[in-house]
Amino acid sequence: MARRVSNRRRWFFTILAWGVALAIFFPILWTILTSFKSEADAIASPPKFLFFDWTTENYAEVQERSPYLRHFLNSVIISVGSTLLGLLIAIPSAWSMAFQPGKRTKDLLMWMLSTKMMPAAGVLIPMYLLFRSWGLLDTRLGITVVLMLINLPIIIWMLYTYFREIPSEILEAARMDGASLKNEIVHVLTPMAVPGIASTLLLNVILAWNEAFWTLNLTTSKAAPLTTFIASYSSPEGLFYAKLSAASTMAIAPILILGWFSQKQLVRGLTFGAVK
Amino acid sequence: MATKHQKTLARFMVAPSVLLLLxxxxVPLAITLWFSFQSYNLLSPGMERFIGLTNYKYFLSDPAFWQAMANTLMIVGGVLAITVIGGVVLAxxxxxxxxxQGIVRILMIAPFFIMPTVSALVWKNMFMNPVNGLFAWLAKAVGxxxxxxxxxxxxMSIILIVAWQWLPFATLILLTALQSLDSEQMEAAEMDGxxxxxxxxxxxxxxxxxAITxxxxxxxIFLLSVFAEILVTTNGGPGYASTNLTYLVYSQALLQYDVGGASAGGIVAVILANIVAIFLMRMIGKTLE
Amino acid sequence: MGSITLKQVRKAFGEVEVIPGVDLDINDGEFVVFVGPSGCGKSTLLRLIAGLEDVSSGTILIDGQDMTEAAPVKRKLAMVFQSYALYPHMSVRKNIAFPLKMAGMPADEQARRVGHAAGILNLTDYLDRKPGQLSGGQRQRVAIGRAIVREPVAFLFDEPLSNLDAALRVNMRVEISELHKKLATTMIYVTHDQVEAMTMADKIVVLRAGRVEQVGSPLDLYRRPANRFVAGFIGSPNMNFLEGEAAAKLNAHAIGVRPEHFQLSTTDGMLAGTVGVAEHLGSDTFLHVTLDGGTHVVARASGEFPVDHGDRIWLTPAEGRIYRFDQQGLAL
Incomplete structure (x- = not known):
């Protein structure tokens, strides 16, 4: 039921919310604006907001300095690859935990999550050495597997919370109808869980895209995703604000656009069972 | 409730995840543990030897360790406080x-999509820089x-940067929870005065x-291992003022090449994380029943 | 064909014994209703027959064959679930065809059977809709359709009407009964509603705490309840029980009289009391009476019976309609 809202109240909250939202968004907006400035305009005081000579030469220079496209492709392959791989392993597990729970299921789930709390620093050295001896350093395969393992607990947990919303009677009906376990999962469970799987996919692609410990430490150039690409701007060259902004914009634009477009799915799924 | 057949299948299907995570x-933890008892420096290869608990003694008696530990907790606590309180207010x-509302939400959610390296660089250079940063200009503008x-x-700066990234996440989850609140309940409360x-x-x-839980x-989970933000902005400094455990271990290993000491630090970090984990899991387990 | 035999079927969840051991014969073509209060184990028994749960011990025979360990689909039974359990992402057509698809049936045979089932169930116009676009009664019919296309040896219904509103429930009750007459296939139907049991069943199985209290035709159970529990459960409104002096006169621990077996009078009779609430339905009048001993009883009068709150009334049980029970509640 729509409640009556006074106009004044509505305008007050509208202005307040827009103000807060713009303040939160401002650093990103500023970065995007600065990426189109000349270096001189970028550090002009007082700052120039919109009235400057718009230029795209920063993008050209960034591209010249390091092959953006390769890092972009690496990011896509690594984040999507690790998430799909994770889903493949997680769906059967989540099915088990959601529909055949035992006394220990909750503990198992909590244990899985706790592996994510293990500080990466604690295992960095052995991972580095293992990767070196297996020849996985700076390979897409290596970093994809690591990111899959890192996000696996989150993927399992998210799927588990979605699966639990599916009434088990429907799966029993499928069993009565003669569906094998594979058919039960492929024809009934997965299609019913599509919204949940989609938001799991989205969130984990975002997390993998932005992961910046393992990608920084286990890749250098060949398999380096955008996180590594951008980290190279932390050196004093970062003081070239316009170029830094251009590189930043290039690094965040793909995931920002993806995130915005899929906002609805993402938000709907982003509850981790917090909303009963 | 199901048949034995189903239960067996379930165990079978959960196995890959369990084995992988295990x-x-x-494996890496065991290797780390092994290294932590060794004198092992990448600068002097071939000199590895067993030295018992010496690495731990050094690491734990290093004032940097205690500061890093305090910083770790400060970052977790500070960011949590800001994002939970801010999240409730924004929700x-x-x-x-x-x-x-749609656009407002899109604007608010945006920081969550930004990779930590980028947000750290942007904040460090374009906002917090004392010469050319926007904050400096604002300060000068008001004299x-x-x-x-x-x-x-x-x-504090790092906490602010990290909190900016996580505020949207908290807001979104809390907003979803808020929207599931039964409006009849609210109306009943209004009727009750x-x-x-x-x-x-x-x-x-x-x-x-x-939702808050x-x-x-x-x-x-993510804040215990904040790394990129520190690496990009302060490199843990000045001194150890902004070094957390993750960064301390990293610098010990890859900047000072002291694998043994770093491994000891890694083990300490793992133990600390486990203490936090047990504490948290207890709390969560109760709430998520 | 569809005879089902349970031999000493027992089910325990861990320490908790839900079904202590049930023997039951269900003949081919019979409409059998499992009825009992919630938690009596009737749904568990159905799920054991379906193969959705393992029995802890005992044997289940279907058409004489031991199916105790067989997977659900091997038992050739079809089940209609309480929530209907329709696949929300599939059209009605695909829902009904799903078991056929799983059985690997050729597409044209699938289409023929779906068309036939849809015809029987008046679903032809809705075949391309999703379950979400259907009313409760239509969903119910889709669930039944999904069951009948498989041409099972028996149908299992798990409280299929409990999600429908009262009016629809009566309609569906009749439809399911008609379907049974048409198909002449064995049906096992679980409900907690004794009216459904009485109106639909060839044979009623009354369950309490996992035990079979009595098996028999509806009128058998109505006329000759084996014990106080069955007597109280079957019949609506419930049977009235009187203990103490009134019972002792008849050499029983307790006696039972159904509301419809009281003769009412405003002047004299065997039991005197005061009218509490009088429910005037036109066709019947239900009187809630507090007897002088303090016992509360319900009495039914046919047609209109002009009494009101506080009036004095006398009740006399009809001849041969008094049930006597011993200390243990068994019928004498």
């Missing part, structure tokens, strides 16, 4: 009738002395407790 946890705000945030308040504050403390907050759990 391997992922145990309440977004739940009001607002024109253009104050610009603050060199990362030199004077390094930890509850004021805005009473409604908030007696209805809204209890309703949000589950989830936010705390997820964020803690």
């Amino acid at each position: 391997g992922w946890m145990i 309440l705000l977004l739940d009001q009738p607002i024109r253009g 104050a002395q610009p603050i060199d945030f990362l030199a004077q308040y390094p930890l 509850a004021g805005a504050w009473a409604k908030f403390t007696h209805l809204v907050l209890p309703h949000l407790s589950r 989830v936010v705390i759990l997820i964020e803690t």
Whole structure:
């Protein structure tokens, strides 16, 4: 039921919310604006907001300095690859935990999550050495597997919370109808869980895209995703604000656009069972 | 409830995840543990030898360790406080009738999509820089002395940067929870004469407790290992003022090449994380029943 | 064909014994209703027959074959679930065809059977809709359709009407009964509603705490309840029980009289009391009476019976309609 809202109240909250939202968004907006400035305009005081000579030469220079496209492709392959791989392993597990729970299921789930709390620093050295001896350093395969393992607990947990919303009677009906376990999962469970799987996919692609410990430490150039690409701007060259902004914009634009477009799915799924 | 056949299948299907995570946890951890008892420096190869607990003694008696530990907790606690309180406030705000709510939400959610390296670089250079940063300009505009945030308040600056990234996440989850609040309950409370504050403390907050728990759990997992933000902005400095455990271990290993000491630090970090984990899991387990 | 035999079927969840051991014969073509209060184990028994749960011990024979360990689909039974359990992402057509698809049936045969089932169930116009676009009664019919296309040896219904509103429930009750007459296939139907049991069943199985209290035709159970529990459960409104002096006169621990077996009078009779609430339905009048001893009883009068709150009334049980029970509640 729509409640009556006074106009004044509505305008007050509208202005307040827009103000807060713009303040939160401002650093990103500023970065995007600065990426189109000349270096001189970028550090002009007082700052120039919109009235400057718009230029795209920063993008050209960034591209010249390091092959953006390769890092972009690496990011896509690594984040999507690790998430799909994770889903493949997680769906059967989540099915088990959601529909055949035992006394220990909750503990198992909590244990899985706790592996994510293990500080990466604690295992960095052995991972580095293992990767070196297996020849996985700076390979897409290596970093994809690591990111899959890192996000696996989150993927399992998210799927588990979605699966639990599916009434088990429907799966029993499928069993009565003669569906094998594979058919039960492929024809009934997965299609019913599509919204949940989609938001799991989205969130984990975002997390993998932005992961910046393992990608920084286990890749250098060949398999380096955008996180590594951008980290190279932390050196004093970062003081070239316009170029830094251009590189930043290039690094965040793909995931920002993806995130915005899929906002609805993402938000709907982003509850981790917090909303009963 | 199901047949034995189903139960067996279930065990079978959960196995790959369990084995993978177990391997992922145990293999590197065992190696780390092994290194932690060794004198092992990458600068002097071939000199590895067993030295018992010496690495731990050095690491634990290093004042940097205690500072790193305090910093780790400060980062987790500070960011949690800002994002949970801020998240509740923003969620309440977004739940009001607002024109253009869709766009407002898109703007607010954006920081969550930004990779930590980028946000750290942007904040460090374009906002917090004492010469050319926007904050410096703002300070000068009102006639104050610009603050060199990362030199004077390094930890607080990092907390702010990280909180900016996680605020949208908290807001979104809390908003979703808020929207699931039964409006009849609210109306009943109004009929009972509850004021805005009473409604908030007696209805809204209890309703949000589950969501808040989830936010705390997820964020803690990520905040314990904040790394890129420190690497890019302060390199842990000045001194150890903004070094957390993750960064300390990293610098010990890859900047000082002391694998043995770093491994000991890694083990300590793992133990600390496990203490936090047990504590958190207890709390979550109760709430998420 | 569809005879089902349970031999000493027992089910325990861990320490908790839900079904202590049931023997039951269900003949081919019979409409059998499992009825009992919630928690009596009737749904568990159905799920054991379906193969959705393992029995802890005992044997289940279907058409004489031991199916105790067989997977659900091997038992050739079809089940209609309480929530209907329709696949929300599939059209009605695909829902009904799903078991056929799983059985690997050729597409044209699938289409023929779906068309036939849809015809029987008046679903032809809805075949391309999703379950979400259907009313409760239509969903119910889709669930039944999904069951009948498989041409099972028996149908299992798990409280299929409990999600429908009262009016629809009566309609569906009749439809399911008609379907049974048409198909002449064995049906096992679980409900907690004794009216459904009485109106639909060839054979009623009354369950309490996992035990079979009595098996028999509806009128058998109505006329000759084996014990106080069955007597109280079957019949609506419930049977009235009187203990103490009134019972002792008849050499029983307790006696039972159904509301419809009281003769009412405003002047004299065997039991005197005061009218509490009088429910005037036109066709019947239900009187809630507090007897002088303090016992509360319900009495039914046919047609209109002009009494009101506080009036004095006398009740006399009809001849041969008094049930006597011993200390243990067994019928004498």
